[in-house]
Amino acid sequence: MDAVAQRVVIVNGRLFLPGTPAVARAEDEPTAVVVEDGTIAAVTSDAEARRLRHPRAEVIDAAGGLVLPGFDDAHLHVIPGGQWSGMLTLGDAATLPEMQARVAEYAAAHPEAPWIIGGGWHHAAWGDGRPAKEQLDLVVPSRPAMMICMDGHSYWVNSAALRAAGIDRDTPDPANGVIVRDPDGGEPTGWLKEKAGQLVYRVMPEPDRQDLKIALLRAVRALNAAGFTAVQDARTDPGEVPVWREVLAEGLLTLRSRIALPMAPEQSLAEWRATLDAHEELVAPLRGGDRLTGGILKGFVDGVIESRTAAMLAPYEGEEGRGAPAFEPEQLTAFTAEAHRRGWQVQLHAIGDRAVRMALDAFEAAGRDHRRRRHRVEHIEVIHPDDVRRFAELDVVASMQPSHAFSAPGRAHHWHGLIGADRAALNWPMSAIHRAGGVVALGSDWPVVDHDPFLTLHCAISADHALTLPQALAAYGQGSAYAAHAERRRGRLAVGMDADLVVLDRDLLETGEVLGAGVVATIVDGTVVHRAA
Known part of the structure; x- marks a missing residue:
């Protein structure tokens, strides 16, 4: 330039x-x-x-x-956000008939599409019911169809999609996944949870490199227009890294970007070490980059409350289940310690109070130089009061997406009903962690929720444990920069800082x-x- x-x-x-x-x-x-x-x-x-x-x-x-x-979005999914632009969305559909009508309209308008793919639905749209293949069969009877939940942890599929994936009563649940079945005959109902969705993904048409590049460029333009100057991609597939590098080399990456590579539990410690070797080789050219950097890993400790896959310390209301963590505690500690020893920052998706505690325990066990690593817990929808202070004590960043709490009609009521009033009282504990001295970074989790920074700010100052507006603005700048080890370059209006700025109309x-x-x-x-x- x-x-x-x-x-x-x-x-x-x-x-x-x-x-x-x-x-x-x-x-x-x-x-x-x-x-x-x-x-x-x-x-x-x-x-x-x-x-x-x-x-x-x-x-x-x-x-x-x-x-x-x-604005510096500390947690979003850039290429998926670009892919979803213009696709079938169900986020503002409040009932099953509304969703069915929208799917039917989209299918009719795209007769050439081999698959009908959409997303954004929320569990509250079913009321007391559940996703079922017959509901989709009514509007897409012959082509495979999959509708992804707004949280990305549940999938509503039709009979054709189940057939295409070879899922039937004899198909075992995959590791960290559930094929919801009819209690009478054991037939799949059309509701897949967590890693069970991968059984369908593996038979769906995959986007090629040019498709990914188009999605990335579309996302960059949209984010710049919304006032973003930096983003932290919460999980980048290793196969997408060359696309990011191509856009960077062409001078088209007008966002400072940090990409997180996956830390998956379906491997032994020896296999994880080999994966880290590959990750290190992949991102070595990016270390210290001005526009594109790596050095961070993303793992999932649990799922989400709505599908009862978030790991809780006590059972869900009216049930015996507590949600199973994706990692065993010893495995999570070992994987985190190995990454920590090699100099990686680790961010862990943890929504339930047990998952949050497991993440903090793993970080505490990893070593004493926490301030150098700045490990992160993502989401933190519910927390045990004893764990609030540990964010400051361990210098762990609380990476939070307050718009999740307001993301769909009826979501809050549905969410509260699953865990009860006592646990729900400490939901999205932004102000509690901030008061205890912890660093809060804000993000959207786009495309789970719209990337609109003003929506995120509004939710941050309107939540039960709200930040003040100045605190929220600081968390969206300085807090996110700290989470990315970039606070000496961005996040403040001061002489010598990078000139990454946004001017608002009010x-x-x-x-x-x-x-x-x-x-x-x-x-x-x-x-x-x-x-x-």
Whole structure:
């Protein structure tokens, strides 16, 4: 990028600086940012910024809108997000008939599609019922169809999909997966949980490299337009890494990106060591990269509460089951310790209170230099009170997605009913972890939930254990940067920091109006990568 492209001056803004309160701007606050050669050269007054600016610098009038570090989504799935754009979505369908109508309409509009694939449904849409193949057979009788749950942990398939995958009454449950069966005859019902979905995925048409590249570029454009300057991809298939590198080499990766490789339980410790060898070779060229880095692993400790696969310390309400963890505790500790010893950061999906405790136990057992690794727990939908303080004690990042709690009609009621009022009282414990001194990083989990940063912020300040708006903004910038070992380069408006900025169309701190806010400009490395029309 040439030097001219990296000269920008932002004036007439409300700057989000450390300690900025949620009130109207004070007269003596700085209002301008001067950018030179990809870094912040000055945080100052409009008059001084105009004096300092280069004659050919681009000037952006913020018109009183908030200017802050670019949003950094600490947990999302970039290529899947790009793939889902324009596909069949069921997220706002509140009932089974609504979902069936939408599937039927999509199938009729795509007669050439060999498979009908969609997603975004939520368990609450069934009321007291459950996903069943007959429900999909009514609207897609001949072609295989699979509808993925909004959380990505359950799958609703029709009879044709079961036949294509060879799933019948004699098919055993795969490791860490459940084929839900009719209690009378043992026939698969059309509801697959966790790794059972892979039985269908393996017979579905796979996207080629060009398809993946198109999805990645589509996602990058959408994220830039929403104000994102950095993302942390929560699970990157090793086969996708060359696609990321190709987009980077072509100069099209206008997001600072960190990709996490998988840590799967279906292997021995010796096999895990061999997997780590392969992972290290794959991402070695990315270490220390400016736009694309690795160095982090993603593992699943449990599933989700809605399908009763989240690992809980006590049984689900009205049941004996507690949800089985994907890892045995000893295996999780051994895998984490091996990764820790080799210098990897580990992020662990843990939704149930037992899974959260297992993750923290594994990190504590891994070694004493926690601050160097900054291991992470993802989601943390419910936690035992005794474990709240451990995030700060172990320097473990709480990577949280508050919009999960508001992601579908009726979800909160359904979720609370499965675990009871006592455990539900400490749901999405953002403020509790923050008060105890822990670092909270915010993300969306796109495409599970929309990547809209204003939705995430709104949910973060509206939840039962809410952050204040300044705390939420800091968690979406500085907190996420800390989670990525990048807090010395981004996440704050300060001289010498990377010029990764977003200009909003309003001052959120003064108005308190978060939902519906817009992005005026997104700047990455001092270059404007998005301007509002």
